[in-house]
Amino acid sequence: MEFSIKSGNPEKQRKDCVVVGVYEARKLSEAAASLDRVSDGYLSTILRGGDIDGKVGSILLLHGVPGVAAERVLLVGLGKERELNERSYRQAVRASIKALAGLSSGDVATFIAEVVVQKQDVSWRVSQLVEVAVDSVYRFDRFKSKPADSKKGIAKLQVHVSQRADVAAGEVGLKQGQALASGVSFTKDLGNLAPNYCTPTYLAEQAKALGKSHGLQVEVLEQGDIEKLGMGSFLGVAQGSVQPPKLIVLHHKKGKKNQKPVVLVGKGITFDTGGISLKPGADMDEMKYDMCGAASVLGTFKAIAELGLPLNVVGIIPTCENMPDANAMRPGDILTSMSGQTIEVLNTDAEGRLILCDALTYAERFEPQAVVDIATLTGACVIALGHHASGLFSNKDSLAQELLQAGTAAQDRAWHMPLWDDYQGQLDSNFADMGNIGGRAGGSITAACFLSRFAKKYDWAHLDIAGTAWKSGKEKGATGRPVPLLTEFLKQRVGK
Ligand code: BES
Numbered sequence: 001m002e003f004s005i006k007s008g009n010p011e012k013q014r015k016d017c018v019v020v021g022v023y024e025a026r027k028l029s030e031a032a033a034s035l036d037r038v039s040d041g042y043l044s045t046i047l048r049g050g051d052i053d054g055k056v057g058s059i060l061l062l063h064g065v066p067g068v069a070a071e072r073v074l075l076v077g078l079g080k081e082r083e084l085n086e087r088s089y090r091q092a093v094r095a096s097i098k099a100l101a102g103l104s105s106g107d108v109a110t111f112i113a114e115v116v117v118q119k120q121d122v123s124w125r126v127s128q129l130v131e132v133a134v135d136s137v138y139r140f141d142r143f144k145s146k147p148a149d150s151k152k153g154i155a156k157l158q159v160h161v162s163q164r165a166d167v168a169a170g171e172v173g174l175k176q177g178q179a180l181a182s183g184v185s186f187t188k189d190l191g192n193l194a195p196n197y198c199t200p201t202y203l204a205e206q207a208k209a210l211g212k213s214h215g216l217q218v219e220v221l222e223q224g225d226i227e228k229l230g231m232g233s234f235l236g237v238a239q240g241s242v243q244p245p246k247l248i249v250l251h252h253k254k255g256k257k258n259q260k261p262v263v264l265v266g267k268g269i270t271f272d273t274g275g276i277s278l279k280p281g282a283d284m285d286e287m288k289y290d291m292c293g294a295a296s297v298l299g300t301f302k303a304i305a306e307l308g309l310p311l312n313v314v315g316i317i318p319t320c321e322n323m324p325d326a327n328a329m330r331p332g333d334i335l336t337s338m339s340g341q342t343i344e345v346l347n348t349d350a351e352g353r354l355i356l357c358d359a360l361t362y363a364e365r366f367e368p369q370a371v372v373d374i375a376t377l378t379g380a381c382v383i384a385l386g387h388h389a390s391g392l393f394s395n396k397d398s399l400a401q402e403l404l405q406a407g408t409a410a411q412d413r414a415w416h417m418p419l420w421d422d423y424q425g426q427l428d429s430n431f432a433d434m435g436n437i438g439g440r441a442g443g444s445i446t447a448a449c450f451l452s453r454f455a456k457k458y459d460w461a462h463l464d465i466a467g468t469a470w471k472s473g474k475e476k477g478a479t480g481r482p483v484p485l486l487t488e489f490l491k492q493r494v495g496k
C-alpha cells in the first residue's frame with residue numbers, strides 16, 4: 001500500500017473510493033457534511049433511512065453519489081462524537097480498510113484522519129492510521145501455492161488532513177507510521193514462518209541481512225563462542241537439538257559516542273516442545289511463536305533504523321530449539337550459568353528463563369542505561385492478563401512507568417505486575433542456588449523473580465508477551481507486539 005498526505009475537498013477527489021466518517025445518532029463528520037451539501041442531501045436521506053447509524057466500525061458503501069467525483073463513497077461509523085478515543089478511532093480505521101480490501105478499489109482517499117480524537121494530534125492520527133491499515137491487510141501467504149487476487153485491495157491510500165497547515169504534521173505521522181508498520185510486519189513474518197524454516201541459523205541470517213540493509217552492526221556468536229563465555233544455562237537448553245544455538249548481537253549506534261545504550265534482550269526459542277518435560281500435543285504448533293521476543297527485538301531495530309533514531313541501542317538474542325533428545329537435559333540436571341549461579345532444572349519446559357539469564361549477564365558488558373527483555377515466558381501470564389496486556393515487571397519503578405506510558409501512547413499496553421521478594425522463596429532448591437520453577441502459584445511472577453537474579457547490576461524490566469505476541473484460532477497469526485511499545489519507549493529515551 002502506497003501512502004500520501006493531502007489536504008483537499010472530499011467531493012473533488014477522482015478516486016475509486018472516498019472514505020468519510022459518520023457519528024452515532026446519524027451525525028455527519030465535516031467531510032461527510034461536505035459530500036452531503038454537493039449531493040443535495042443524498043447522505044442525510046440515506047442516514048434517515050437507517051442503513052447506518054454511526055456505531056463504531058459500522059460501514060455502508062454507496063455508488064454514484066451525485067456531485068461527487070469519486071466512484072464510491074464509503075461511510076464509516078465513528079461512534080459518539082464526544083466519546084471518540086484512541087480505541088474507537090483505530091476500530092473505525094480497521095473497519096474501513098477491511099471493507100475496501102475485498103473490493104476492486106485500488107485508489108482511495110480517506111478523510112477519517114480529520115476527526116478529533118481525545119488528547120491526540122494530527123501526526124498521531126496519521127501514524128496510527130498507517131499502522132492499523134498495514135496491519136489490517138497483512139497476510140502471510142508465502143506458502144500458498146496459488147497467489148491471492150491481485151486486482152483486489154487498496155494500492156494507493158491518500159490520507160487527508162483538515163487544512164494545509166496540517167500537512168507537515170501529517171507527513172511526520174506518515175513517516176513514523178510507516179517505519180513502525182515495517183518493523184511490525186517484519187516481526188509478524190518471522191513469527192509466522194514455519195519452525196522448520198525459522199531456525200536459530202535463519203534468525204541469525206535475517207539479523208545479518210537487516211544489518212546490511214539498515215546500517216546496523218551485527219555479530220553472531222556460535223556454539224564455540226557461547227561455550228567460551230561459560231553460558232552453561234543457555235547451552236543446557238540447546239543441547240537437545242540438532243540445530244546449533246546462536247547468540248545474535250545487534251548495534252544501532254546513532255547516539256552520542258559516550259552515551260550508554262539501551263539494551264533489548266529477546267527470547268528466541270524457535271520451537272518449544274517442552275523438552276523431556278514434553279508439552280501436551282494440543283496446539284503445540286503455536287510454540288513456533290516462542291521466538292516472538294527475538295522477532296520483536298529485530299522488528300524494533302528495523303523501525304528505529306528507518307526512523308534514524310538518535311540513540312545507542314544494543315540487541316541481544318539467545319536463540320535455540322527446545323527439543324527432547326538422547327542428549328537433552330533432564331529434570332534434576334544442574335546447570336552453571338555464566339554468572340556462576342547454579343540452577344537445578346526441575347522442569348525442562350521452563351527453558352526461556354534458562355537462555356535469558358545468560359543473555360542478561362552478557363548485557364552487563366555494555367554498561368547499559370537500561371535493559372528490557374521481551375519473552376513469551378509463561379502460560380501463567382496469559383491466565384493473569386489474557387490477550388490484551390503484556391505483563392511488565394521491573395526492578396526500577398521509573399523505568400516501569402516509562403514502559404507503561406509508552407504502551408498507552410502506542411496502544412500496545414502492558415500491566416505492571418509485582419516483583420516482591422516475598423515470591424523469591426518459591427525458587428529455593430536443596431541442591432543448587434535455585435530451581436528453575438516456582439510452582440503453580442504466581443507462575444509469571446516467579447519466572448520474573450528468576451530473571452531478576454541475573455539483572456541486579458542495572459535498571460531492568462521484563463515484558464512477558466505470552467498472551468499478546470500472537471492470536472490463536474481462526475485469526476491465528478503473530479501480532480507484531482510489542483514493537484509499537486518498544487519503539488515508542490526508545491523514542492522517549494532520546495535525549496535522556
Ligand atoms: N513458551 C512457554 C510459555 C507459553 C506457554 C507461552 C503457552 C504461551 C503459551 C514457556 O517456555 C513454558 O513452557 N513455560 C512453562 C513454565 C512452567 C513449566 C513453569 C509454562 O508456562 O507452562
Ligand code: MN
Pocket residue numbers: 272274322348349350351352
Ligand atoms: Mn517451555
Ligand code: ZN
Pocket residue numbers: 269272290349351352376377
Ligand atoms: Zn518457551
